[in-house]
Structure formats: structure tokens, C-alpha cells
Amino acid sequence: MLVLTRKNGETIKIGDDIEITIVSSKNDQVKIGIKAPKNIEILRKELYEQIQEENQEASKDISSMLGSLKALK
Template structure:
């Protein structure tokens, strides 16, 4: 993991298309702004993991249904 120190208003570039700007930092919270192309989805990690889990569960349901119809 790369660890960087930035001050309010400073930006980090990722490749040519993504910028992360520190909007404010106080106490134990940091507010960031992210500029990325529309085709790149940006999620909070906990939300991304929830989406992945729900997708896996949905795919299990579909697999079970497909197996059910194959047996007939």
C-alpha cells in the first residue's frame, strides 16, 4: 500500500484520468473529492463488498434454477 501525506486542497493523480483531492481533514474524518471518467465506478469499500456478496447470492439462485430445469 502506498501511503501519502496531503494537505487540504492538494491532489493525488492516478494514471491520466483519476484525481483525488483532499477537501478537508479534521479530527478523524477526511473529506475527499474524486474526479474519474463516467465509465469508472467509484464505491465506498463496504458498499462494494455488499454489492459483490449480493451478486454472488443472486448467481447461486440462478445456477440452482438452471440446474432444476436441466433435470426435467
């Protein structure tokens, strides 16, 4: 993990297309702005993990249904 120190208004570049700007910081909270191409999905980590869990559960349900259908033949 790369750890950087930035002040309000300063920016970090990731590749040619992504910029992360420190909008403000107060107490233990930091607001950031992200500029990225529209085709790049940006999610909070906890939301990303929740989506992954839901997708895994859905695939288990589908596998179970397919198994049940095969048993009917």
C-alpha cells in the same frame, strides 16, 4: 499500499485521468473529492463488497434454478 501525506487542498494523481483532492480533514475524518471519467465506477469499499456478495448469491440462485429445470426434463 502506497501511503501519502497530503494537506487540505492538495491533490493526488492516478494515471492521466483521475485526481483525488483532500477537501477537508477534521478529527478522525477526511473528506476527499474524486475527479474521474464517467466510465469509471467509484464506490465505497463496503458498498462494493455488498454488491459482490449479492451477485454471488444471485448466481447461486440461478444455478439452482437451472439444475431444477434440467431435472424436469
